[in-house]
Amino acid sequence: MNGEITRRPTRLSAALSLLAAALAVSLVNTDAATGTFVAVAGLVVAIEGAHRFRTEQRLLGTAGLLVGGLVGVGGAGLAVSSATGQSQLIEVGLGLFGVVCLGLGVLPLRGSGSRGLSKLGCASVLLAIVGGGLFQTAGAVALLLACAALIVSWDAAENSIAVGEQLGREAKTWTVEAAHFGGTALVGGVAVGAGLVVRDLGTPGLPLHAVAFMLVALVFLTLALHD
Structure with a gap:
């Protein structure tokens, strides 16, 4: 080894980001939860296999690509088959597309990741959540929780790429990453709690789904303000 720093996204934050995104998709479509998480697992294995293949570990890389690809496609198929109507099919499709894009961003084959x-x-996951509100296929509480999970996922992805760029993947940063993730999750939990309080107040003319869309708007604002 020549001591060169591998400036790739850190593994812990990348994994937490994908899990949080899968949770957001699953909250909007609970029937697709199992398939979504299986698809994420297959995606991770396939990307790692592709990376191993590129770095001359041909046998291990090929095995990872085959197993991960089969598991990922199987999970995606299971998630899609759980959709009971066109609206749910759109939501699941947007959610799976979003998870795949996120995975390619935080688990790149080369380079320092893609913001x-x-x-x-x-x-794309946010559009799936918005669809859950528009089509009313998910309840207000589920939408609130899904929005909070999405904020956590996005922040973890940004942190994974930023820490990888600054310190490299080999640096022992898991405690800092875990603390950062926990802080963001706490803020998301407070936001959900505030939304539930507003809902319980029973404000006239404010439907339950309107409360969820308030947090959706917060997601847009957060993404817009982030540098």
Whole structure:
């Protein structure tokens, strides 16, 4: 080894970002939860296999690509088959597309990750959440929780790329990453709690789904203000 720093996104924050995104998709479409998480697992294995193949570990890389690809496609198929109508099919499709883009952004084959892909992935998941509100296929509480999970996912993706660029993947940063993730999750939990309080107040003329869309607007604002 020549001691060169590998400026790739850090593994812990990348994994937490994908899990949070999968949770957001699953909250909007609970029937697709199992398939979504299986698809994420397959995606991670396939990307790691592709990376190993590119770095001359042909046998291990090929095995990872085959197993991950089969698991990912199977999970995606399971998630899609769980959709009971056109609206749910759109939501699941947007959610899976978002997770894939996010995975390619925080688990790149080369380079230091892609903020563009991670933002595209989060935007697609956000559209799935908006669809859940518009089509009323998910309740207000589920939408609130999904928005909070999406904020956490996006922030973890940004942190994974930023820490990887500054310190490299080999640096022992898992405690800092875990603390950062926990802080963001806490803020998201407070936002959800505030939304539930507003809902319980029973404000006249404010439907339950309007409360969820308030947090959706917060997601847009957060993404717009972030540098």
